[in-house]
Amino acid sequence: MTQPASAVLKKTPLHARHRAHGARMVEFGGWDMPVEYSGIVDEHMAVRTRAGLFDVSHMGEIEIAGADALKAVQHITSNDASRLALTQIQYSALTTPEGTFVDDVLTYKLADDHFMLVVNASNIVKDFHWIAEHVKEVGGDAVAVNASSRYALLALQGPAAKDTLQTLTGVDLSAIKYYWFATGEVAGVRATISRTGYTGEDGFEVFVAPSAAERVWDAILQAGKPAGVIPAGLGARDTLRLEAAMRLYGNDMDETTTVVEADLGWIVGWKKESFLGSDVLKRQKAEGTARKLVGFEMLERAIARHGYDVYVDGAKAGVVTSGTQTPYLKKAIGMAYLPADRREPGTEFDVDIRGRRAKAVVVAMPFYKRQK
Secondary structure (H helix, E strand, C coil): CCCCCCCCCCCCCHHHHHHHCCCCCEECCCEEEEEEECHHHHHHHHHHHEEEEEEEECCCEEEECCCCHHHHHHHEEEECCHHCCCCCCCCCCCCCCCCEEEEEEEEEEEEEEEEEEEEEEEHHHHHHHHHHHHHHHHHCCCCCECHHCCCCCEEEEECCCHHHHHHHCCCHHHCCCCCCEEEEECCCCEEEECCCCCCCEEEEEEEEEHHHHHHHHHHHHHHHHHCCCCCCCCCHHHHHHCCCCCCCCCCCEECCCCCCCCCCCCCCCCCCCCCCHHHHHHHHHHHCCCCEEEEEEEEECCCCCCCCEEECCCCEEEEEEEEEEEECCEEEEEEEEHHHHHHCCCCCEEEEEEEEEEEEECCCCCCCCCCC
């Protein structure tokens, strides 16, 4: 007899808060997570026009420390971590020898000999084993530690995020540049505050000890009441990131897709001597690839969803990796891998939507770009 899902799913330190807010909970990456509270459209629009607060404590944190920590990070990730200054962050990828994705990660430079990689929730165990194994290849003094249990992580996103959070911290948030972080206190709790985001809006991530998560969550929602800040779930997080053309591991990229195919060449340190998969990626950059990830809009009244087949000139040419009807843009958009010679904006193709072929057109990404 199998156990009920609630007995086997992991829970974040904010699980009770989600239940108290009446969130609809779903399984995600082995965790019991809130998919929506007041509704995906309502939460999406709140983030675009005010701010929304997300619990992303299910994300993983893997730290690499030691005199040769930089050398280790350079070996396992695609981007050039030697360019990072202290308290700077970099979007990167853990790559296989074939140049495909083990995961996409954020690299935080905590010190010259100490880095933190923030990884996707469903990949924590896999990533840690991969990192630990390949750090050994570097030799020298570097060790990887799965530090995920030390952190709860909250993300406040939207135009009202800065002013709301500023009332709770002495850290000058205006001084934290995009893809940088600072340390200080939030609501009287020791915290690391970063400014990255996965929604297309300005916003901040707050790392705190799990025991302090509820206190900080409550304080942010209370401080944000005058501005209309509300809790937001994974449903809105997905529609927001898609409008901003941010990739989702497991949908838009995985161990079968390379960094170049995913059109993320900008997260490759092309001048680095070598890293796992660098030979393949450099060859693909020079010679091109057979397929490329593109953004598209539906030309007909239809919504393309993840997994729907894509047709070019009547022949199956790939699948939709992400797709939705976006609440803010009010368009049916998505991403798909197309033959490289069909990637130019304006190129039309078909999506099979429950047995019916519907027209789509390639468009430039991102679909949504906030006004500075």
